[in-house]
Amino acid sequence: MRHQAPRSRQLRAAFAALALVAGTMFGVAVSAPAHALGNGLALTPPMGWNDWNSFGCNVSESLVEQTADLIVSSGMKDAGYQYVNIDDCWMSASRDANGNLVPDPAKFPDGISGTAAYVHSKGLKLGIYESAGTATCAGYPGSLNHEQADANSFAAWGVDYLKYDNCNNQGIPAQTRYTAMRDALANTGRPIVFSLCNWGQESVWTWGGGVGNLWRTTGDISSNFSSMLSNFHNTVGLASYAGPGGWNDPDMLEVGNGMSFDEDRSEMSLWAAMAAPLISGTDLRSATPATLSLYTNKDVIAVDQDSLGKAGTEIASSGGDDVMAKPLANGDVAVVLFNENDSAQTISTSASAIGIASASSYTLDNLWSKELSSTTGAISASVPAHGSVMYRVSPGNGSSIGSTHELVGTSSGRCLDVPNNSTTTGTQLDIWDCNAGANQEYTLTAAGELRVYNGSLCLDADNQGTTAGTKAITWTCNGQSNQQWTLNADGTITGAQSGLCLDVTGGNVASGNVNGTPMEIWGCNGGANQRWSLG
Structure with missing residues (x-):
């Protein structure tokens, strides 16, 4: 209904040129905003x-x-x-x-x-x-x-x-x-x-x-x-014109x-x-848990609402791989690695490139998966097609290894759960309303294990299965590769042995996200039922 003005690469270049005036911040030229x-x-x-x-x-x-x-x-x-x-x-x-x-x-x-x-x-x-x-x-x-x-x-x-x-x-x-x-x-x-x-x-x-x-x-x-x-x-080239008010x-x-x-x-x-x-701009009355998880992520919202009032700038763009950096009031920098391409890409930048205070190491706080990791300066992730990885970067060390968390499913808002608090090996995991019970608390180890019940049992691909549909179960921790998992930057959890994703069975539809829905491994497909965050 509204008039849609034509846009082009040339117009985008003109926008960027308007923004390139005196003064620099984080390596990007800026100008004073309008009164x-x-x-x-x-x-x-x-x-x-x-x-x-x-x-x-x-x-x-x-x-x-x-x-x-x-x-x-x-x-x-x-x-x-x-x-x-x-x-x-x-x-x-x-x-x-x-x-x-x-x-x-x-x-x-x-x-x-x-x-x-x-x-x-x-x-x-x-x-x-x-x-x-x-x-x-x-x-x-x-x-x-x-x-x-x-x-x-x-x-x-x-x-x-x-x-x-x-x-x-x-x-x-x-x-x-x-x-x-x-x-x-x-x-x-x-x-x-x-x-x-x-x-x-x-x-x-x-x-x-x-x-x-x-x-x-x-x-x-x-x-x-x-x-x-x-x-x-x-819009991204117009950062210098934005500010409080x-x-x-x-x-x-x-x-x-x-x-x-x-x-x-x-x-x-x-x-x-x-x-x-x-x-x-959506019908919130019928919004899925996955949609609401995006709208209500308070860490991402905090970046938008940061009191410093600085709009982020695009510090690198090549071949559809984009890097944005936004300075924050406490000295941290928010970074978005954005993949415009139709296939997964590894996108990289560095602490020095985003302009953060010099330090010997940095904490990367993944704002979607909630995982903490440390780096000496390199900021890199495999980013899915049309996807983004968003970090809050700060000086110092931080790691989720050794810490205990709930694993919250994005498609359901429910937690990875050992049914009925069972301690019997071979029990297939499911999802259930998060309740802070011992059967929903997982410790990440340096070996890639996800240990439950204070480390007595491990998340396990049943019978060392590597095919889609293999049950995700609990089993006595034994150090084998079917008990080793990678928490990826995009929120997926993949098995080291199979390369498959931890999956809420049938969870791409609302009926597949109810309490008691069983867990399996499945080919990674970008669905919200394969995305997790640390609670």
Whole structure:
């Protein structure tokens, strides 16, 4: 529905050139950002949800309220998501006799004010949509020449966030139109985050910081890898323009809308590294545990929300292998190794290349698998096709070897479990609600074992099996290769003898992730049912 501006490699190069001005940080040239809006809002990138990508014009009060409930119950609110944003088509086809916008009474029987009151009762905030033109993109009344009246309505209704689109703009310069609404919002006295959705036109990043709290750097995103990749390329070179109170916006997250699990994980990693707004565009009411595990990863969110307010930069890019580095307030650096290619790649960088403080060794904290490891400077991982590995790098030593953890399945949110606390050898493992029991606590050893019950039994491929479908069982630890496992950077756990992945049987569908689902080894396939994190 929104106009999709064309993009090209030449345009990306132009974006990068705009960013290359005086001053350097982490080996990448930066410039001073535009003067911040100064309304005290969006000091970190906004986090929330918007209905458009999944519902289009099928928005309603009940949808918004159900989503607000889900944001609370799923843990998303606790993870930092706060805005519940209504997009286009919420209003009646014409203004009232006084020239005011009218919420569609069929879609919003309690009006926007009633919907806002419900959202506020959940400890969340409400966002709304309009366009800086004579009509919205769907043809409803626009705000051009009605800025103050509409801003007054939004404030009276209890709106906390305005997404301001660019359709039917009559050729009037964007800065003129968006500044008019900026001033109108300020005149209301209500704090309202102002999102400039002008599709990356007119070099909005060069003036957006003085007008809005975030500005779209691209056309609309779609739920496919090529669209996500394009929006990444068109935004990553603009890091110098972002900072507290004003953020580059590569559009909403398509996580959960049909991309692969690795592609979804890449989008979360890249958006967090770019200090982009994290606005979900999926139907959260039907989101899988795997999708919610991506949205609620607090370590990744902490990178996005870091108080230093620096957007990450692309410090290396060659042949579809990309390295991003984002400096953090405590001196750590977040690193994303991103593989654009259609096959797995080993991607490498170094502590010196990312600009971290000099030390004799460094800890790599894998933000998706939660595994700790140490390096003297090399940062390298095998990254699956279209996937990402994300580290938080800090000086010092750290290792998960010798430590005891739950192993949490990404597709289920449940733990690797010895059924019924059995200590009988040959028991096939399953998944079960995490409960901190001894039958769910595994110690990683230097030999690659995963020991349970304080080391008395080991995770074992039954009868030294190396074929797909071999049961994952417990057995007396014996040092054989069918009891040796590798915790990979992408969250998979592979058997040293078989090369196969620890797998939740049938776990690529929701029915395969219930309590008691048995464990096996299977050919590695990129599914969320083969991804694990240390609890």
